[in-house]
Amino acid sequence: MRILLAIVITAAVAWAGYWFIGSSALKSGIATWFDARRTEGWVADYSELSVQGFPNRFDTTLTDLQLADPASGMGWQAPFLQLMTLSYMPNHVIAVWPHEQRIVTPSGAYVLSSTDMRASLVVEASTALAPKRSTLTAEGLTLTPEAGTGAFSATSLRLAAERGEDAPDTDDPRYHLGLAAEGAAPPAPLLAQLDVASTLPRVIDTLSADITVDFTAPWDRYAIEEARPQPTRVDVTRMAANWGTMTLEASGILDVDAFGTPDGAITIKARNWRDILQLAEGAGALTPDAAAAAERALSLLANASDSDKTVEITLELEGGRVWLGPLPIAAAPVMRLR
Template sequence: MRILLTLIVIAAAAWSGYWYIGKTGVSEGFSTWLEARRAEGWAAETGTLETVGYPNRFDTTFTDITLADPDTGLAWEAPFFQILALSYKPNHVIAVWPDEQLVATPREKYQVTSSDMRASVVVGADLDLPLERTTLTAEELAVTPVSEDQTTRAEALRLAAERLPAHPATYRLGLAADGLSPALEWRVRLDPAGKLPERFDAFEADVTVEFDKPWDRSAIEEARPQPRRIELRLAQARWGELELQAAGEVTVDAQGYPEGEVTVKARNWRDILRMAVASGTLPDAFAGTLEDGLGLISQMSGNPKTLDIPLNFRNGKVRLGPVPLGDAPVLRLR
């Protein structure tokens, strides 16, 4: 019994020492990271930084945290932020966001509220912390621009990413937004007659993206990885009687211009076209020509209400079937 008791005491003391060393390393690691960002010109401040959870956890809480990258114009503020991990499995963490936070871009600031936003993140056993997989969920999500009282809401949001084992910089991404409700002003502009429901019936995407480098700590400290190939397995949105689906594959050059083809299927496409004009996405002067051309194509297919047509990206331009639409979007992450 004395030997057993002695072994138990030694094991407890060893584990306590491991936990204390680990806890100190975690806290100092975060503090060092914040100091390094400040040295690079970031705003990187936190009120307090504390790690607790003895004996089996390393739970770190930041209060009054602010991060702002002057090179991209992106910023984030929150009253607290938590990173939770098991002490014997530190490469798998749970991140917890507060119910209210502020996200700023070069164009607008957004107030983000939710009832439960958290993410499960698994990184590789490497100092660069390469992302292996992550799942983010949020309940009762609401995003409101600070400059105007127009809120976009979702009953639930799910975003998942997983690195493909054979391709270190390729990830499969999934997105689903349940009960997505666009801002009232936007809905009124798109649907002045009020024929469409308040919420989308479906809004989801399944896509595989190859980047120019893996997502790891350098994605925050240095520069975001940029897409080089995008395989859109399926993206779809259903809103009342309107339905839009897309699938295809494009490559992306160093300037961010896509090259390739995406097949678009639209049900009640004339109404979708009018909504694009109402939102300012499509110039009114061009809408009539486009509608005539697409109308001819849909009649040839046998169903005048449904379009099934390729969207072509070439030389920095985009065409819908034979109809030129204008400049292609630039696919670059700030």
């Protein structure tokens, strides 16, 4: 009995020692990271750092957070951030955000509000902390610009990412990405610009995406500290949106060069495509001349099909332009991450 008691006491003392050593190392590592960012010219501050959860958890809380990277113009502020892990599984992190955050971008500052926002992240057991898979969920999401009017909102948002096998030809890190949003609503001023006749519902029924992207480097801690990995190949398995009577689906593969210029083809299937063209023109994505030319070309395709309301086309992206057959209809997007 004494031997058993001694074993139990020894194990308890050893585990307590492991927890206190681990919690001290965790606090030291976070503080060192913030110090390194400040040395590089970042704004990187917090008012308090605590680790609790003895004996089975490392629950880390940082309060009054401020991060800003002057090189990219990106910044983030929050009253707190919680990072929770099991002490026997430290590479699986649960992150919980506050109900309100502030995000700064080169185009302006925004307030991000939510009723609940959290993420699950599993990272590789290395100092690079490269994510293996992650899932973010948000409920009651609202993104409001500090300058200007109107807010984007969504009832629910789900984002998922998983590291796959590297690209076979280039060895670029490959990630499988998923998006699902329900009850998404564009800002009221934008909706008024898009829908002059006021025929669209306020809420977009569903938005979804299933995409595989190859990047120049892994998305690990160095992606934040040094430079963002850039896409080299985008494989759109399916993107879809349902808004009122309009349905839009897309799939295709794009290769992206070092300047962010995509090259490839995207196949689009659209129901009530004339309404979609009007939206694109209202949003400024198409000039009036380009929209008129696209409508003439699509009318020919639609008349050849079973329904003049549904059309399936392939858009070619080449030379920095988007082509519908021989017609250049828009500038291709620049796919560069800041």
